[in-house]
Amino acid sequence: MKAIEVTDAGFAYEKGLPVIRNLSLSIEEGESVGLIGANGCGKSTLMKMLSGLIGHEGSIRICGTEVEKKNLAQIRKQLGYVFQDSDSQLFMPTVFDDMAFAPRNYGMGKEDVEKAVDEALERTGITHLKYKQNYKMSGGEKRMACIATILAMRPEIVLMDEPSITLDPYNRRTLIRNLNDMKETKLIASHDLDMILETCERVILMDGSGIRADGDAEHILKDKALLEECHLELPFCLQEYTLKRRK
Numbered sequence: 553m554k555a556i557e558v559t560d561a562g563f564a565y566e567k568g569l570p571v572i573r574n575l576s577l578s579i580e581e582g583e584s585v586g587l588i589g590a591n592g593c594g595k596s597t598l599m600k601m602l603s604g605l606i607g608h609e610g611s612i613r614i615c616g617t618e619v620e621k622k623n624l625a626q627i628r629k630q631l632g633y634v635f636q637d638s639d640s641q642l643f644m645p646t647v648f649d650d651m652a653f654a655p656r657n658y659g660m661g662k663e664d665v666e667k668a669v670d671e672a673l674e675r676t677g678i679t680h681l682k683y684k685q686n687y688k689m690s691g692g693e694k695r696m697a698c699i700a701t702i703l704a705m706r707p708e709i710v711l712m713d714e715p716s717i718t719l720d721p722y723n724r725r726t727l728i729r730n731l732n733d734m735k736e737t738k739l740i741a742s743h744d745l746d747m748i749l750e751t752c753e754r755v756i757l758m759d760g761s762g763i764r765a766d767g768d769a770e771h772i773l774k775d776k777a778l779l780e781e782c783h784l785e786l787p788f789c790l791q792e793y794t795l796k797r798r799k
């Protein structure tokens with residue numbers, strides 16, 4: 553069974569102006585896939601469609617279950633989604649409250665909730681923020697809290713929308729290590745192409761009209777002409793300037 557299967561999917565925020573059209577893709581269990589493309593090409597929209605936050609035309613299946621209203625409770629247990637905007641994700645007073653919210657809702661007992669929260673805090677290196685009030689956190693601290701919140705849910709599939717945004721180099725490195733350690737199926741939308749290169753074996757490149765390329769991460773991320781056509785650039789580590797400085 554595919555972890556994610558999308559067939560001829562479409563979505564328009566405004567009638568007659570589709571953002572996603574006839575999009576099909578499938579992701580196997582355990583795959584780590586980077587989702588790249590210029591600002592406004594539809595990466596976040598696709599993630600919202602996959603998680604059922606917005607509707608869609610066509611078919612979307614998560615672990616074989618169709619994404620539709622009656623299945624959303626089950627799908628949200630299987631699929632964790634780190635939003636692009638941390639403030640839209642954190643809605644409880646403290647980090648602990650946010651992290652415990654979903655596990656509690658799934659009927660996990662008090663001790664198990666504590667354990668799931670503590671494990672996720674430790675993995676992300678933010679145990680010191682456990683009882684911090686959300687509105688008192690910095691941008692990067694909020695980012696790490698959002699990631700920890702999703703890890704505490706122990707989902708089978710993780711969607712991460714710009715996970716490394718606002719992170720300092722140390723926390724970005726922790727994130728990359730976590731991503732590489734995770735056995736879960738991952739779809740990671742990002743403009744941090746160096747992180748994508750380090751964490752994904754496959755890349756899906758979107759442009760205004762849908763999927764422009766889908767294949768081996770290194771192959772796509774080394775294709776300067778293709779990336780530039782899509783308003784992107786080579787990852788920093790592959791740019792001539794960086795390579796020259798390293799010599």
Ligand SMILES: Nc1ncnc2c1ncn2[C@@H]1O[C@H](COP(=O)(O)OP(=O)(O)OP(=O)(O)O)[C@@H](O)[C@H]1O
Pocket residue numbers: 565566571589590591592593594595596597598636
């Ligand atoms: N709520 C909304 N109502 C109307 N249009 C929207 C809405 N949200 C997004 N859009 C439009 O849909 C298109 C796709 O937006 P989306 O957020 O999916 O892009 P993205 O690829 O995630 O971009 P970025 O790299 O900037 O995060 C954009 O043209 C955007 O202006």
Ligand SMILES: [Mg+2]
Pocket residue numbers: 595596597636713
């Ligand atoms: Mg986006």
